[in-house]
Amino acid sequence: MTPRNGLTLQTALSTHIAAGGKCFVPYLTGGLPGWEATISAAAAAGVQGIEIGIPFSDPVMDGPVIQHSSQKALDAGATPAAIIDSVASIDVEVPLAVMTYANLVYRFGYERFASELRAAGISGAILPDIPLEEAGPWCEAADGSGVETVMLAAPTADDDRLERVVERARGFVYAVGLLGITGERESLAATSKVIAARLKSMTDKPVLVGVGVSTPQQAVEVSEVADGVVVGSAIVRRILETGSAEAGGELMAEFVEALALG
Amino acid sequence: MGEPTGVGRFGSFGGLFVPETLVPALQELDEAFRDAWADQGFRDELDGLLRDYAGRPSPLTECERLGAELGIRLFLKREDLNHTGSHKINNVLGQALLAKRMGKKRLLAETGAGQHGVATATAAALLDMECLVYMGEVDMARQELNVFRMRLLGAEVTPALSGSRTLKDAVNEAMRDWVATVEHSHYCLGSVMGPHPYPYMVREFHRVIGNETAEQCAQRIDGDGLPDVVVACVGGGSNAAGIFSGFAEHPSVELVGVEPAGGAAIGNGVPGIVHGMLSFLKQDEFGQVQEAESISAGLDYPGVGPEHSHLHEIGRARYVPVTDDEVIDAFALLSRTEGIIPALESAHAIAWVSRERAQLAGKTVVVNLSGRGDKDVAQMMEIMGDKL
Ligand SMILES: Cc1ncc(COP(=O)(O)O)c(C=O)c1O
Numbered sequence: 001m002t003p004r005n006g007l008t009l010q011t012a013l014s015t016h017i018a019a020g021g022k023c024f025v026p027y028l029t030g031g032l033p034g035w036e037a038t039i040s041a042a043a044a045a046g047v048q049g050i051e052i053g054i055p056f057s058d059p060v061m062d063g064p065v066i067q068h069s070s071q072k073a074l075d076a077g078a079t080p081a082a083i084i085d086s087v088a089s090i091d092v093e094v095p096l097a098v099m100t101y102a103n104l105v106y107r108f109g110y111e112r113f114a115s116e117l118r119a120a121g122i123s124g125a126i127l128p129d130i131p132l133e134e135a136g137p138w139c140e141a142a143d144g145s146g147v148e149t150v151m152l153a154a155p156t157a158d159d160d161r162l163e164r165v166v167e168r169a170r171g172f173v174y175a176v177g178l179l180g181i182t183g184e185r186e187s188l189a190a191t192s193k194v195i196a197a198r199l200k201s202m203t204d205k206p207v208l209v210g211v212g213v214s215t216p217q218q219a220v221e222v223s224e225v226a227d228g229v230v231v232g233s234a235i236v237r238r239i240l241e242t243g244s245a246e247a248g249g250e251l252m253a254e255f256v257e258a259l260a261l262g
Numbered sequence: 263m264g265e266p267t268g269v270g271r272f273g274s275f276g277g278l279f280v281p282e283t284l285v286p287a288l289q290e291l292d293e294a295f296r297d298a299w300a301d302q303g304f305r306d307e308l309d310g311l312l313r314d315y316a317g318r319p320s321p322l323t324e325c326e327r328l329g330a331e332l333g334i335r336l337f338l339k340r341e342d343l344n345h346t347g348s349h350k351i352n353n354v355l356g357q358a359l360l361a362k363r364m365g366k367k368r369l370l371a372e373t374g375a376g377q378h379g380v381a382t383a384t385a386a387a388l389l390d391m392e393c394l395v396y397m398g399e400v401d402m403a404r405q406e407l408n409v410f411r412m413r414l415l416g417a418e419v420t421p422a423l424s425g426s427r428t429l430k431d432a433v434n435e436a437m438r439d440w441v442a443t444v445e446h447s448h449y450c451l452g453s454v455m456g457p458h459p460y461p462y463m464v465r466e467f468h469r470v471i472g473n474e475t476a477e478q479c480a481q482r483i484d485g486d487g488l489p490d491v492v493v494a495c496v497g498g499g500s501n502a503a504g505i506f507s508g509f510a511e512h513p514s515v516e517l518v519g520v521e522p523a524g525g526a527a528i529g530n531g532v533p534g535i536v537h538g539m540l541s542f543l544k545q546d547e548f549g550q551v552q553e554a555e556s557i558s559a560g561l562d563y564p565g566v567g568p569e570h571s572h573l574h575e576i577g578r579a580r581y582v583p584v585t586d587d588e589v590i591d592a593f594a595l596l597s598r599t600e601g602i603i604p605a606l607e608s609a610h611a612i613a614w615v616s617r618e619r620a621q622l623a624g625k626t627v628v629v630n631l632s633g634r635g636d637k638d639v640a641q642m643m644e645i646m647g648d649k650l
């Protein structure tokens with residue numbers, strides 16, 4: 001299958017940005033009961049891309065909300081293959097990326113994982129525990145299958161390291177907004193604008209800020225500098241609390257709308 | 263057992279599979295450790311603490327009664343006699359001094375049985391540092407005494423409430439904390455596991471066990487001065503790595519790591535990636551990490567240090583399982599025959615020697631007695647109290 005709407009993740013985001021838009025990419029946990037409907041709800045809300053989590057038993061980059069949704073999905077029997085299979089039959093035209101941890105991909109086999117993503121029409125992959133130093137074998141497989149590996153860029157990196165991260169990133173550069181794991185925060189961390197600005201000065205690739213962006217206001221605030229945001233915990237919490245894909249969709253629409261108004 | 267190659271690799275195992283946020287800190291730690299390790303001033307300071315504070319060198323005790331009963335010549339390396347009651351203090355004093363040298367004032371640690379947590383809390387008290395220990399909720403219940411000891415020493419103990427609520431989850435929580443606090447905190451990891459440089463650095467801090475044992479053997483064993491077999495329990499594998507490092511260069515010495523049957527990463531696992539390293543790992547067909555199940559909280563870990571995976575792969579060491587029941591018997595056996603109550607972890611090594619006595623007949627065997635059993639007596643009283 002070609003990527004959704006025939007574009008790569010990077011082209012789709014860049015086109016939106018070039019037209020003056022800001023990107024909103026929600027994270028949704030795959031394998032939660034009823035999760036397919038949340039993907040459709042995201043597409044209907046007008047998001048620019050969707051990050052689909054493949055749950056792992058030991059998600060070290062995730063805070064309580066995504067730990068909880070991951071465990072719930074695992075308890076419901078979620079597996080990487082089943083999630084990828086389901087995605088193949090979800091009819092949305094938004095570019096998709098999976099977000100998961102190294103071991104699930106390693107166990108699956110890097111080449112096979114990359115080619116199955118591609119076959120399911122998934123453009124990108126985000127693997128938060130595969131930093132630059134370990135990225136070689138996976139990226140080779142991903143590049144070979146045309147899967148875009150989104151790299152994380154963190155506030156702790158010096159400029160030299162950021163340059164190398166940016167160079168290796170495909171799809172977009174995932175700017176980690178703060179020192180910490182995923183989860184909602186009262187206010188936007190000062191580090192988020194700083195890292196976004198550092199990255200924007202280095203690259204024309206889309207720069208999206210994730211981790212700690214919790215409200216539409218915070219999304220707008222950081223997008224004064226960044227090209228958009230990735231939001232996970234706030235949306236997943238809404239979905240877990242209401243058990244409703246529509247409620248999740250409404251919140252996603254609020255983010256999209258706020259970013260469109262600027 | 264030399265330096266890792268490439269990105270922290272022992273053969274094909276090891277590595278640096280961590281969130282991007284932590285990579286610069288780990289690189290800085292690697293440099294700081296190598297710099298300190300090459301600095302005689304640092305080495306002297308650490309040696310001074312190991313001698314005057316921790317009580318090193320630890321004795322090598324010959325077990326005449328148990329040896330006679332098993333038909334072997336048996337020595338115990340007495341890490342149980344170190345201050346805080348286990349080998350863990352060797353690594354902790356090293357890391358705490360290093361953290362100070364790096365200008366970090368807060369120590370983070372995970373703990374299973376509580377021995378590493380107690381050792382870290384002790385070093386923090388000694389060196390006037392803050393200390394926060396993550397401990398699985400299940401382990402806090404079964405190792406209550408150690409929770410109290412840590413608090414008495416001034417450390418904060420926070421329960422890990424996710425997953426199996428044991429050691430694996432305590433590591434997750436410590437890593438999550440460190441992602442947020444990396445600028446001021448040092449993660450004092452408790453075994454030869456995790457991302458580079460920990461497996462290498464922690465082994466070097468425990469090398470003192472192997473060095474001392476080799477020297478003691480040379481004085482006490484006739485002929486080549488070497489034992490036939492060196493045995494240690496393996497959770498993450500730090501006490502084993504420490505004592506193995508004194509003998510790995512001598513091919514005649516057999517190295518045996520004893521894993522709990524319910525948490526045998528090498529015995530029952532396949533290579534996988536968790537907690538920053540590629541190593542043998544108990545996991546399901548999809549790569550979800552499986553919970554370990556062992557009577558001993560300190561070995562209740564589904565992974566193992568990458569250098570052990572390598573030693574296994576090249577056939578230099580072998581890794582064998584023992585059951586909880588065998589461990590209970592060994593706990594009683596050593597207590598009764600030698601007047602030494604072992605930690606449940608260490609009792610795994612005794613259990614293997616006892617089970618394999620026929621195979622070992624006539625040989626000279628050194629067991630690393632990694633810790634003392636005081637922390638386990640409440641738990642064992644419930645298990646075996648009415649049989650006494
Ligand atoms: C006495 C004792 N021995 C062994 C271990 C296991 O650790 P390692 O395998 O790193 O030596 C522990 C861990 O808590 C321990 O307390």
